[in-house]
Amino acid sequence: MSLPDFLKSLDDLMDEARKSLESVDSGDALEALRVKFVGAKSGVLKTVQKMMGVIDVSDKPSAGKRFNEVRDAIQLAIDQAAEKLGGGGSSSKSGPMIDPTLPGVRPSLGQLHPITQTIEHLKEIMSRLGFSVTEGPEIEDTWHNFVALNIPEDHPARDPLDNFYLATAKKQVGGNPADRDAMLLRSQTSTVQIRVMEKQSLPLRIISLGRVYRPDAPDATHFPMFHQMEGLWVDKHVTMAQLKSVLRLFATSYLGSDVRVRFRPSFFPFTEPSVEVDYWWNGQWIEFGGAGMVDPNVFGHLNIDPEQWSGFAFGLGVERLCMRRFGITDIRDLYRSDVRFLRQFAS
Ligand code: FA5
Numbered sequence: 001m002s003l004p005d006f007l008k009s010l011d012d013l014m015d016e017a018r019k020s021l022e023s024v025d026s027g028d029a030l031e032a033l034r035v036k037f038v039g040a041k042s043g044v045l046k047t048v049q050k051m052m053g054v055i056d057v058s059d060k061p062s063a064g065k066r067f068n069e070v071r072d073a074i075q076l077a078i079d080q081a082a083e084k085l086g087g088g089g090s091s092s093k094s095g096p097m098i099d100p101t102l103p104g105v106r107p108s109l110g111q112l113h114p115i116t117q118t119i120e121h122l123k124e125i126m127s128r129l130g131f132s133v134t135e136g137p138e139i140e141d142t143w144h145n146f147v148a149l150n151i152p153e154d155h156p157a158r159d160p161l162d163n164f165y166l167a168t169a170k171k172q173v174g175g176n177p178a179d180r181d182a183m184l185l186r187s188q189t190s191t192v193q194i195r196v197m198e199k200q201s202l203p204l205r206i207i208s209l210g211r212v213y214r215p216d217a218p219d220a221t222h223f224p225m226f227h228q229m230e231g232l233w234v235d236k237h238v239t240m241a242q243l244k245s246v247l248r249l250f251a252t253s254y255l256g257s258d259v260r261v262r263f264r265p266s267f268f269p270f271t272e273p274s275v276e277v278d279y280w281w282n283g284q285w286i287e288f289g290g291a292g293m294v295d296p297n298v299f300g301h302l303n304i305d306p307e308q309w310s311g312f313a314f315g316l317g318v319e320r321l322c323m324r325r326f327g328i329t330d331i332r333d334l335y336r337s338d339v340r341f342l343r344q345f346a347s
Contacts, residue, residue, distance in 0.1 A: 001051055003059040009051070010070045013037075013044055021077045027097040030081055037074050045071055114345040115227060115334060118322035119209050122229050125253045129246060131207045131231060136192035138211055139166065142182050144191040149270040150297045157269075163187050164213045185213035189230035190270060193294075193313055196232060197302045202309055203235035209318065220330045221286070227318035232294075234304075234311030240273065240293055243312035247277055247291060255279065255324060266290060270298050271313055281324050288324075289316030 017037050024030045037044050048067070055063050086098055112120070123133055136144075145151075146158050156162070164185040192208035200206075208230045216222045233242070244263060251261045260280035268274040271292025278285040291314035296306035319331050326345050328334065333341055 001054050003055060003063060006048075006051060006055055006059075006063050007066055009048060010066055013048060014070050014073060017074045018077055021081045024081050024085075027082075027085055030078070030085060033081075034078050038071070038078065045074065111343070111345075112347045113334075113342060114322050114326055114328070115318060117345065117347050118318055118325065119227065119229075121254065121325075122209065122318065122321070123207070125250060126207045126229075126231070128253075129249060131205050131233075134192060134196055134206045134208050135210065136186075136189070136195045136208055138186055138213075139183055140186040140191050142184065144194045145184060145186055145188070148194040148298065148301045149190055150295050150301070151269045155269065157187070162215065164215065187214050188212055188315060189228040190313065190315055192230050193232045193270070193298075194302065197234070197299075197304060202304065203233075205233045205235075207231045218332055220332070221320065221323075223319065223331050223335060225335075226331070228289075229316045229318055229321075231314045231316075232311060233313075234294065234309055236309060238293075238310045238312055240312065243291055243293070243314065246312075247289075247314060251279060254321065263291075266292075268292055270295050272296075277314070277316070279324065282329075286320060286324070287317075288320045289314055291315070 017033075020033055021030075024033060035043065039046070052060065052063050052067065086100070127133070142158070146155070151157050164187075166183045166185070189208050189210055189212055192206075192210075196204060196206050196208075209227060211225055212228050213225050216224055218224065231246070233246070247263075248261055251259050262278050262280075262285065263275040264278065266274045266276040268290055271290075272295045274290065274292035276287055277289045277291055278287050280286075291312065294311040294313055299306040299309065299311075319334060322328065322334070323331060
């Protein structure tokens with residue numbers, strides 16, 4: 001075949017493809033044209049390409065160049081026709097056309113865990129009562145977790161069976177978990193009371209929310225890792241009456257004005273007097289925290305004069321508050337990571 005004949009058949013092919021593609025009016029018809037012109041096995045372009053085999057060697061470069069131009073132009077015309085019909089061009093040649101009248105697929109959005117929602121809510125209530133938020137480390141030394149909190153070395157609360165001492169830290173200090181320098185996962189957020197009084201000047205009014213760890217057997221109301229909200233108010237003339245007012249105000253803001261709260265005499269080494277705080281739920285009293293007036297011995301550890309300053313502190317269980325608000329009856333459900341359960345508590 002001569003070069004002029006070959007170029008003429010390419011031009012004819014281009015004209016034919018353009019005309020048919022201009023008037024195409026459905027996805028099926030377009031697909032038929034695509035197969036006809038550029039189909040990999042028996043498309044017309046394929047047949048024309050084979051004809052190049054009989055062209056003179058010296059004419060091959062010009063024939064090949066024109067062939068490529070025509071192939072690209074036809075492909076472009078196919079893509080533009082697909083675009084006009086609402087399809088996605090060459091990438092969706094064999095796929096279904098989009099039907100814009102169908103309802104969309106709703107994307108699945110994440111949401112905050114009920115505990116995170118509770119923490120945010122508690123912060124918001126307490127900041128309205130004038131408390132600022134502070135943080136402390138989850139890995140603590142025995143000074144902040146026990147000694148400064150007036151928990152002596154022989155106190156059962158320091159027992160290795162009741163705490164998560166860290167093996168690496170124990171090794172560093174010679175294997176004695178009661179050692180002042182031993183490290184452990186903090187068993188209460190009261191550690192933050194000490195850290196704040198070490199650093200900040202008085203008066204102060206803070207809360208701190210975070211994880212604490214105890215080797216408690218899991219049941220409906222206990223988990224080995226849980227959260228507490230610690231509160232501390234130190235000023236001149238802070239009284240037990242203020243402590244009770246703040247906790248009542250907190251409880252009514254969080255649980256509603258019909259909540260029943262009671263204070264029971266109790267004992268904590270770092271507060272004197274001490275109380276336990278309960279709310280009424282599902283026909284029984286549930287303990288949600290401990291509280292009391294800061295013990296003068298704690299002030300003594302921090303060189304704060306108890307004759308001049310007084311304070312109250314409280315530590316509340318965040319899970320118990322969360323469960324009460326969301327109607328969750330088993331704390332373990334919060335940590336099963338079952339999205340079907342967690343999705344019920346959309347923020
Ligand atoms: C304390 O941890 C004291 N630090 C509270 C405190 C702070 C007293 C400041 C005085 C002044 P207690 O061990 O009772 O106290 O724990 C406080 C609350 O944490 C409990 O009332 C309960 O709501 C919650 N809690 C305790 N253990 C668990 C557990 N294993 N799982 C879930 N919540 C728990």
